[in-house]
Amino acid sequence: xxxxxxxxxxxxxxxxxxxxxxxxxxxxxxxxxxxxxxxxxxxxxxxxxxxxxxxxxxxxxxxxxxxxxxxxxxxxxxxxxxxxxxxxxxxxxxxxxxxxxxxxxxxxxxxxxxxxxxxxxxxxxxxxxxxxxxxxxxxxxxxxxxxxxxxxxxxxxxxxxxxxxxxxxxxxxxxxxxxxxxxxxxxxxxxxxxxxxxxxxxxxxxxxxxxxxxxxxxxxxxxxxxxxxxxxxxxxxxxxxxxxxxxxxxxxxxxxxxxxxxxxxxxxxxxxxxxxxxxxxxxxxxxxxxxxxxxxxxxxxxxxxxxxxxxxxxxxxxxxxxxxxxxxxxxxxxxxxxxxxxxxxxxxxxxxxxxxxxxxxxxxxxxxxxx
Amino acid sequence: xxxxxxxxxxxxxxxxxxxxxxxxxxxxxxxxxxxxxxxxxxxxxxxxxxxxxxxxxxxxxxxxxxxxxxxxxxxxxxxxxxxxxxxxxxxxxxxxxxxxxxxxxxxxxxxxxxxxxxxxxxxxxxxxxxxxxxxxxxxxxxxxxxxxxxxxxxxxxxxxxxxxxxxxxxxxxxxxxxxxxxxxxxxxxxxxxxxxxxxxxxxxxxxxxxxxxxxxxxxxxxxxxxxxxxxxxxxxxxxxxxxxxxxxxxxxxxxxxxxxxxxxxxxxxxxxxxxxxxxxxxxxxxxxxxxxxxxxxxxxxxxxxxxxxxxx
Numbered sequence: 001x002x003x004x005x006x007x008x009x010x011x012x013x014x015x016x017x018x019x020x021x022x023x024x025x026x027x028x029x030x031x032x033x034x035x036x037x038x039x040x041x042x043x044x045x046x047x048x049x050x051x052x053x054x055x056x057x058x059x060x061x062x063x064x065x066x067x068x069x070x071x072x073x074x075x076x077x078x079x080x081x082x083x084x085x086x087x088x089x090x091x092x093x094x095x096x097x098x099x100x101x102x103x104x105x106x107x108x109x110x111x112x113x114x115x116x117x118x119x120x121x122x123x124x125x126x127x128x129x130x131x132x133x134x135x136x137x138x139x140x141x142x143x144x145x146x147x148x149x150x151x152x153x154x155x156x157x158x159x160x161x162x163x164x165x166x167x168x169x170x171x172x173x174x175x176x177x178x179x180x181x182x183x184x185x186x187x188x189x190x191x192x193x194x195x196x197x198x199x200x201x202x203x204x205x206x207x208x209x210x211x212x213x214x215x216x217x218x219x220x221x222x223x224x225x226x227x228x229x230x231x232x233x234x235x236x237x238x239x240x241x242x243x244x245x246x247x248x249x250x251x252x253x254x255x256x257x258x259x260x261x262x263x264x265x266x267x268x269x270x271x272x273x274x275x276x277x278x279x280x281x282x283x284x285x286x287x288x289x290x291x292x293x294x295x296x297x298x299x300x301x302x303x304x305x306x307x308x309x310x311x312x313x314x315x316x317x318x319x320x321x322x323x324x325x326x327x328x329x330x331x332x333x334x335x336x337x338x339x340x341x342x343x344x345x346x347x348x349x350x351x352x353x354x355x356x357x358x359x360x361x362x363x364x365x366x367x368x369x370x371x
Numbered sequence: 372x373x374x375x376x377x378x379x380x381x382x383x384x385x386x387x388x389x390x391x392x393x394x395x396x397x398x399x400x401x402x403x404x405x406x407x408x409x410x411x412x413x414x415x416x417x418x419x420x421x422x423x424x425x426x427x428x429x430x431x432x433x434x435x436x437x438x439x440x441x442x443x444x445x446x447x448x449x450x451x452x453x454x455x456x457x458x459x460x461x462x463x464x465x466x467x468x469x470x471x472x473x474x475x476x477x478x479x480x481x482x483x484x485x486x487x488x489x490x491x492x493x494x495x496x497x498x499x500x501x502x503x504x505x506x507x508x509x510x511x512x513x514x515x516x517x518x519x520x521x522x523x524x525x526x527x528x529x530x531x532x533x534x535x536x537x538x539x540x541x542x543x544x545x546x547x548x549x550x551x552x553x554x555x556x557x558x559x560x561x562x563x564x565x566x567x568x569x570x571x572x573x574x575x576x577x578x579x580x581x582x583x584x585x586x587x588x589x590x591x592x593x594x595x596x597x598x599x600x601x602x603x604x605x606x607x608x609x610x611x612x613x614x615x616x617x618x619x620x621x622x623x624x625x626x627x628x629x630x631x632x633x634x635x636x637x638x639x640x641x642x643x644x645x646x647x648x649x650x651x652x653x654x655x656x657x658x659x660x661x662x663x664x665x666x667x668x669x670x671x672x673x674x675x676x677x678x679x680x681x682x683x
Binding site: 007008011012215216 | 453466479
């Protein structure tokens with residue numbers, strides 16, 4: 001391995017990267033945009049509220065109190081529905097996934113429940129819903145919670161059981177704090193794998209590899225310069241993600257000595273993996289296809305966007321075969337839980353994978369075209 | 372290290388891809404300081420042979436030594452003493468001419484005079500231009516400059532003028548003449564006869580993976596070329612019979628032209644005198660000496676001996 005050659009390769013690759021704006025955008029801006037989008041959606045769930053159209057057929061003091069109570073909570077933004085219309089048709093026509101109907105005799109039924117002639121008979125509230133809507137389940141659960149609380153209050157006695165939360169973490173974390181390490185891992189993997197495959201395919205297709213084969217550059221020089229190049233991009237990308245997270249969403253994660261070590265191991269793992277795949281991606285078109293075939297399953301099944309525990313058991317088992325799962329685990333273990341033992345375990349698995357693919361990738365990188 | 376022997380020795384070289392014999396048992400020697408032109412039709416095996424010598428491909432059998440070193444065993448040393456312009460040369464798109472030369476100079480670890488190389492290849496005006504903005508001819512000139520960056524003893528140029536317009540082609544030839552004057556050994560792969568005739572000291576013609584002729588252009592022409600040709604333009608149709616009566620075999624060429632193979636200048640005089648005597652009209656004439664192109668066509672249009680073996 002010759003440092004002079006590694007520096008020369010690095011210079012050419014960094015200049016090429018700097019001069020291609022689209023490459024810069026996808027490497028740095030794309031993960032930052034993901035953080036901004038997901039951060040905006042999930043950072044403050046307590047302010048999340050749903051529209052709840054209500055048809056008040058009662059127009060009584062009792063129904064007014066109910067509407068007031070619904071509007072008082074954070075969960076719903078109550079909107080009125082005309083009394084004269086059919087609720088089901090109205091919901092279909094206006095594409096509403098949930099519509100609450102207060103019956104005409106709501107107040108009378110309430111009085112009967114208390115004073116007779118049928119005391120204790122609950123007052124029915126009908127909701128019209130669209131079961132095909134993905135959001136309706138959450139809204140119905142919130143409505144159930146509201147009704148349960150109202151029933152409890154109506155009994156006049158204090159609740160028999162209350163839930164007390166105790167976190168395993170020393171401070172309260174939000175979704176964005178869990179999300180940021182996943183985005184860092186994903187951005188590095190995407191950059192390393194795509195660049196290794198695309199660069200190799202481009203050099204091969206244009207015949208530059210043939211020219212390089214007649215120079216003193218060795219496979220080890222080329223791999224080493226690829227790793228240093230990707231490491232530089234990874235550091236810049238990670239810093240950009242952390243700065244945006246901090247300044248926009250006030251995300252404060254633990255940044256210790258493990259973080260740079262994990263970046264190095266991840267870069268070696270995915271550059272090596274990319275080199276290993278180059279025989280299957282000899283042209284630019286096949287390079288993208290091969291890269292995507294590995295990137296997308298890893299992106300979605302390794303716990304980058306949502307916890308692995310949400311997936312069926314067999315997919316959870318599969319996730320544990322993916323290297324990105326361990327990078328995610330390592331980054332979260334050090335940046336969120338500050339758990340050295342868990343970090344070491346996850347880094348160990350990633351490093352073992354990196355060693356295997358790096359050695360195999362070195363042998364697979366061909367300068368000449370001999371067969 | 373100075374090499375006093377031949378620059379390149381190829382001995383019984385074979386390169387097979389499965390049953391296909393791209394290069395089939397060829398041997399030749401390239402002397403130090405000469406321009407060696409390797410001619411052949413497309414797919415004849417000339418680029419494969421060049422790439423084995425350049426260390427890009429591994430031979431199936433046979434040996435190749437460059438400056439006394441076996442290319443398969445001492446690749447690292449060989450590449451430091453050769454410069455290569457590969458076929459369809461390309462470089463990094465967004466890197467300038469000067470940066471490309473600096474990059475290869477660093478890779479070779481040599482103190483190249485970048486300005487001198489830029490001047491030699493007449494790229495002064497384009498030294499700050501990125502590779503993807505250069506025309507075909509400029510790209511090839513940069514490729515030649517890069518091939519010279521380590522001041523190599525042997526320069527391999529694989530079809531350096533293919534696809535270039537006549538003007539760009541002549542500019543490349545000027546560069547190559549400059550290299551020849553500086554005493555570089557040049558291994559030139561081409562299918563342009565004019566190029567080989569103009570530049571080469573030795574020409575090898577390869578067809579179907581085998582060398583069918585090797586010598587100086589003059590000797591090849593002398594040995595293999597067909598006769599001199601007299602072309603008579605806008606000639607009266609009765610001329611064909613007249614010339615045939617003189618013992619020649621005229622061949623119609625186009626609507627009113629005749630092509631007559633002749634052996635000596637005296638034959639030309641006899642034919643012209645007869646046309647003048649008979650009062651036939653003649654629009655113009657052209658006398659062409661035998662050239663390398665004719666040799667090439669003659670040697671490569673029929674299957675080389677032993678092709679039945681290749682087919683098997």
